[in-house]
Amino acid sequence: MDLAANPKVYGVVVLLILSFILGFLYRDNYSQAPLLLSAATVTAADAELHHKFPTKCAEAVPPAKVRETIIQNVFHGESPWTGFPPAHAKPLLLEKFAVGWGSNAAVFERLIRRVRPRTIIEVGTYLGASAIHMAGIAEKLGLEGVQILCIDDFRGWPAHADAGKVMEMVNGDTMLLYQFMQNVAAANATESVVYLPFSTTTAMNGLCSWGVYGDLVEIDADHEFHSAWVDINNGYRVVRKPGGVMFGHDYKWEGVRRAVHLFARLHGLGVRRDGEHWVLY
Numbered sequence: 001m002d003l004a005a006n007p008k009v010y011g012v013v014v015l016l017i018l019s020f021i022l023g024f025l026y027r028d029n030y031s032q033a034p035l036l037l038s039a040a041t042v043t044a045a046d047a048e049l050h051h052k053f054p055t056k057c058a059e060a061v062p063p064a065k066v067r068e069t070i071i072q073n074v075f076h077g078e079s080p081w082t083g084f085p086p087a088h089a090k091p092l093l094l095e096k097f098a099v100g101w102g103s104n105a106a107v108f109e110r111l112i113r114r115v116r117p118r119t120i121i122e123v124g125t126y127l128g129a130s131a132i133h134m135a136g137i138a139e140k141l142g143l144e145g146v147q148i149l150c151i152d153d154f155r156g157w158p159a160h161a162d163a164g165k166v167m168e169m170v171n172g173d174t175m176l177l178y179q180f181m182q183n184v185a186a187a188n189a190t191e192s193v194v195y196l197p198f199s200t201t202t203a204m205n206g207l208c209s210w211g212v213y214g215d216l217v218e219i220d221a222d223h224e225f226h227s228a229w230v231d232i233n234n235g236y237r238v239v240r241k242p243g244g245v246m247f248g249h250d251y252k253w254e255g256v257r258r259a260v261h262l263f264a265r266l267h268g269l270g271v272r273r274d275g276e277h278w279v280l281y
């Protein structure tokens with residue numbers, strides 16, 4: 001057939017050739033690439049990775065230098081309490097609004113009496129209820145120079161503001177950090193409380209790299225298994241050894257319980273229950 005003499009057929013052939021060339025140029029290279037991994041290559045060592053957290057942290061800074069270390073590394077050397085509350089936040093804050101869960105439980109006083117800590121690391125602080133409670137116990141017992149390091153991203157969780165019912169949202173922000181600060185200020189505890197406003201992992205990596213260890217480390221952030229698992233592993237790195245104690249809230253949550261038990265088994269530790277809390281021995 002004479003293609004030139006039949007423009008329709010000619011057009012179709014040209015289109016076909018063009019589609020072939022375009023298809024070739026933009027072909028899916030990934031489907032051609034060799035498979036790097038398949039299910040068959042997963043080994044027991046892969047599962048092992050879940051248990052492998054770095055264990056070494058920096059040489060311990062003396063307890064008397066802990067507050068200064070945090071202020072230097074987190075707040076460029078200036079105490080976050082200076083000039084608090086800022087004028088724009090003041091009208092939005094409640095004089096005191098420190099709700100929590102099991103925040104005044106007897107375990108705090110029992111452990112503080114037993115360990116007589118200089119540094120307490122709280123992983124999950126919310127509005128500061130348990131931190132303020134611990135600051136009060138330390139004062140009552142006459143412990144000097146105690147620093148409570150509060151780790152929280154101060155985001156709470158979706159809809160936590162509904163649970164609180166009282167705090168104002170400002171452009172979608174629940175003012176959790178400022179209300180926590182206000183609560184600590186109202187309790188006259190700013191000299192013994194300082195905070196790290198980051199994710200628990202980021203904050204504990206910081207403590208580890210600066211050599212900041214806790215005589216007491218309390219785990220009370222997210223309670224799903226994987227979050228609790230990571231917090232417990234990271235938390236244990238910054239427990240002062242020997243002598244430090246790690247404990248946490250919400251033993252009744254299945255995820256927390258599984259993470260605590262797994263950790264204890266892997267590290268040859270015991271677990272005791274103290275009310276709603278767990279304590280590692």
Ligand SMILES: C[S@@+](CC[C@H](N)C(=O)[O-])C[C@H]1O[C@@H](n2cnc3c(N)ncnc32)[C@H](O)[C@@H]1O
Nearest residue numbers: 100103124126129130152153156199200221222
């Ligand atoms: C149960 S509340 C802490 C209550 C507090 N210990 C008390 O008794 O008053 C949990 C807190 O953990 C914080 N949190 C949860 N997951 C976190 C994460 N991955 N990083 C930082 N903070 C987190 C939330 O913002 C929340 O304020």
